[in-house]
Amino acid sequence: MRRMGNRATNITVLLIVAALVCLCSTASAAVEEFTYTAGRFGTVHLYRSTPRPRHVVLFISGDGGWNLGVVDMARALAGLDALVVGVDITDYLKQLGQSGEACLYPAADFESLSKYVQKRLGLDHYIQPILVGYSSGATLVYALICQAPDNTFKAAISMGFCPDLTLPRPPCKGNGLIWQKRPDKGDYVFKPADHLPTPWIAFQGEIDQVCDAGRARDFAASVPNAQVVTLLKVGHGFSVPANWFPQFKRTFAHLAAPSDTPASAGISDLPLVEVPARASGSHQLVVMISGDGGWAGIDRELSKGLAERGLPVVGIDSLAYFWTARTPEGASKDLARILRHYLPAWHKEQAILIGYSLGADVLPFMTSRLPADLQTSLGLIVLLGPGHETAFEFHVTDWFGLGGRVKQFPLLPEMSRLPPSPTLCIYGERESDTLCRETLPPSVQKIGMGGGHHFGRDVKAITEAIIRAIAKQ
Known part of the structure; x- marks a missing residue:
C-alpha cells in the first residue's frame, strides 16, 4: 500500500483524534453504530444519529484500515444528519486482488454498496451518496468519480489527497479516468480529468508532510468542477478537529443541499x-x-x-x-x-x-x-x-x-x-x-x-x- 512508511506515525496521531472529536461532539445526538457484511467489501461500519438521515456518505479509510481515527471522523459525519457507511480500504483492495477482472471498476461496486445498504435499511427513497475518503481513500474517491457515469454520486470530498494509489491491477477508464503506471512499483498515478461534472473538493493540510498541499492545488486547478480547501495548522493526520471540521461542515452542507426538481402541481411527487x-x-x-x-x-x-x-x-x-x-x-x-x-x-x-x-x-x-x-x-x-x-x-x-x-x-x-x-x-x-x-x-x-x-x-x-x-x- 502507498505511504506505508508514514503509517506508524499517522496511526499514533489518529488515535488522538478519538478524544479530540469526542470532546467536540459531546453535545451532539447519540450516534448508533452497527455493521453489515457486504460482498467484497467485507464488514462495513454504519453510523447514524437519526432513524431516517437526510444524507448518505460512503466513507473510505486510509491504509491504516478502520481504526479509531476514522471511526471518530465517521461519527462526526453522522452528526450532520448523515448515514455513514464506512469501508476499510485494505479489506476492499485485498478482495479486488482476488478477482479475475481484466481491469478494475470500483465505481460500480460503491454504487451497488449504496443501493444495498439503503434498500436493506428500508429507506423510503434512494439518496444519492456523497463520497468521502481519507488518505489513500481520498485518492480512491477521486478515481471513483472519474470512472462513474455522470450523476452516480452527488459529490466527493478527499481528505489528504495524493494522486497515486497501489492497486492489484489496472483500473478501467470508465467515464474518463486517466492514469499512468509507475514502472518500478505497483502504483497507479492518476491524472487530472478532462471531464468531471461531479463536484470534487480536496481538503488539504498546509503542513501535510505526506501529500503536498501545493501539488494538490496544482492538480485540482486542471480538473473541471474541482476545488482545494487549504487548512492551516493541519497535517496528514487531521489530528485537531477544530482546525478542519468547521470548514468541512460548511462545505458538506453546500454539497448536500437538495437539487432543484420540478414542483408543478399534479406531478411534484414524481422523480x-x-x-x-x-x-x-x-x-x-x-x-x-x-x-x-x-x-x-x-x-x-x-x-x-x-x-x-x-x-x-x-x-x-x-x-x-x-x-x-x-x-x-x-x-x-x-x-x-x-x-x-x-x-x-x-x-x-x-x-x-x-x-x-x-x-x-x-x-x-x-x-x-x-x-x-x-x-x-x-x-x-x-x-x-x-x-x-x-x-x-x-x-x-x-x-x-x-x-x-x-x-x-x-x-x-x-x-x-x-x-x-x-x-x-x-x-x-x-x-x-x-x-x-x-x-x-x-x-x-x-x-x-x-x-x-x-x-x-x-x-x-x-x-x-x-x-x-x-x-x-
Whole structure:
C-alpha cells in the first residue's frame, strides 16, 4: 500500500483524534453504530444519529484500515444528519486482488454498496451518496468519480489527497479516468480529468508532510468542477478537529443541499428531470425512462443530445421511481399524468417515449395501458436494450446476497398490445439476452449497434437513429 512508511506515525496521531472529536461532539445526538457484511467489501461500519438521515456518505479509510481515527471522523459525519457507511480500504483492495477482472471498476461496486445498504435499511427513497475518503481513500474517491457515469454520486470530498494509489491491477477508464503506471512499483498515478461534472473538493493540510498541499492545488486547478480547501495548522493526520471540521461542515452542507426538481402541481411527487431544448420549433417532446442506475450515463447524454436537436425531454429517474414497488397499471397512470401535464405546458402536440434498460423493460406495459387519446398522441416509441422480463421494483440481486424475489412480467406478450405507433427496438450486437432478437410485431423496427448493453457508449449513434426515425414520420 502507498505511504506505508508514514503509517506508524499517522496511526499514533489518529488515535488522538478519538478524544479530540469526542470532546467536540459531546453535545451532539447519540450516534448508533452497527455493521453489515457486504460482498467484497467485507464488514462495513454504519453510523447514524437519526432513524431516517437526510444524507448518505460512503466513507473510505486510509491504509491504516478502520481504526479509531476514522471511526471518530465517521461519527462526526453522522452528526450532520448523515448515514455513514464506512469501508476499510485494505479489506476492499485485498478482495479486488482476488478477482479475475481484466481491469478494475470500483465505481460500480460503491454504487451497488449504496443501493444495498439503503434498500436493506428500508429507506423510503434512494439518496444519492456523497463520497468521502481519507488518505489513500481520498485518492480512491477521486478515481471513483472519474470512472462513474455522470450523476452516480452527488459529490466527493478527499481528505489528504495524493494522486497515486497501489492497486492489484489496472483500473478501467470508465467515464474518463486517466492514469499512468509507475514502472518500478505497483502504483497507479492518476491524472487530472478532462471531464468531471461531479463536484470534487480536496481538503488539504498546509503542513501535510505526506501529500503536498501545493501539488494538490496544482492538480485540482486542471480538473473541471474541482476545488482545494487549504487548512492551516493541519497535517496528514487531521489530528485537531477544530482546525478542519468547521470548514468541512460548511462545505458538506453546500454539497448536500437538495437539487432543484420540478414542483408543478399534479406531478411534484414524481422523480422527474427536465431537459429544455435549445430551440423550440419542434411540435414534439420526449419522455425518457432511465435504467436502474438512475438518471446517469446514457440517459443524461441521450437527453442532452436530443435537446440539442430541438426536442425537450422529461426524464423519469427509474432508481428513485421504482425504489418502492409499483404495478404496470399504476406506472401507466403516472405516465399519463406526465403527458397530460407537459404536452399543454410545453405547447407540444406529440410525445416520443424512450426507455433504456429497465426503462425499456417497463415502457411497453406503461404504454399499452395509456388512455386512447394519449396513445394517439404518440409519435414514436424507442426501446433501448430491453430484456425478456421485468419487475416493477428495484431489487438488489447481485453478490450482496439480499434475498427474496420480486414478481417478473414477460415482455414479449406485451409487445403485441402496443399502440400502432412506429417503434424502434435498439440493441447491442454483443447482447445475447435481448428482446430485440425475438419475432416482434411489424410496427417494430430492429436496429443493432456496436457493443453490448451500453452500445459502446456511442450515444451519438443512438441519437441519430432516433432523429432519422422521427424524420420518416
